[in-house]
Amino acid sequence: MPELPAGTVRRVVRAPDLVLSTRGNDVDPTESATIELAADLLATQAVSPGCVGLAAQQVGVAARVFSIDVSGHAKTRTCHGAVVLCNAEAVSATAKERGREGCMSVPDFTGDVARGRRLVVRGQLPLTGEWVEITTDGFEAVALQHEIDHTDGLLFLDRVSGPHGIHPRRTYL
């Protein structure tokens, strides 16, 4: 992961803001606006308690960029640390299991969603534009799929397993 300039904390938007349902545009990872956005996502994520990932849509920008960092989370197995990916997509997602997930942009609910626990993701690093492939599992795999969904304009609400799969959120960090 290339070293990025210091980022600025941005405001996190909440559903039903339409930007959250807007598929992001492909970005040029070497453009200054993309590099700034990448740095701002990491900065915003870092000051948001319990936040392990943040997509451009969550700071009001419909772009295919997200940050992730599951370091130190109790459920983390494989961990790639703080990473920003541009134009990312899942190459394969297997070993699906259902879990209950919440999102900073949907503070009132959690939802039961099936996600692959083994994942291969391909995307570009900001600044250099280098294409990388990340192979991971467990919690990091779930978080990556959640963030890629954001960049496609999808919330976990769009993937909930059934009519009884939405629950009042009990804790909001």
Add this chain to the structure above:
Amino acid sequence: MTDQIIAVTVLGDDRPGIVADVTGALAGLHGNLEDSTMTLLRGHFAMVLLIRTGAGAESVESALHPLSADGSLVINARVLGDSALSQIGGPSYALRVHGADRPGIVAAMTGVVARHGANIVDLGTRLGDGLYVLMAELQLPSEESLAGLDADLRGAAGELGVEVHLSPIDDDLL
């Protein structure tokens, strides 16, 4: 009249269009639908919904009367007080019970849950051909209450001859 929460229950013979008919009739009251749930219980339509409106329970029942006039549906409306959120602050667990059908499975298992101070926040039961299945989501008063609850559920299940499994439900905040 001040807006109040009115609970509407709809029970009866299932057919396509009941939800659309009920919510369509309520739309005329200029109220706001809040939480609702609906399922089929052995093929019978069963729905509860909450509507916030200033129209009053009698107006709600009156608006829905055409749907129950032929006797195929039973519809009731009553005013609820302000919601009392659960005070149980411990972890969530999924309770799964299955076994040969016999009287008292739900009463015995939920009785154990209640004695341990856990709250049931979601529950469904199904009867198949001699097979009874119960699924519930519990909120425990504390993590420390788990061991005792689990032991007593196993004891009750043993007496009933059914299987019981208790597993944690974790929220992954992403």
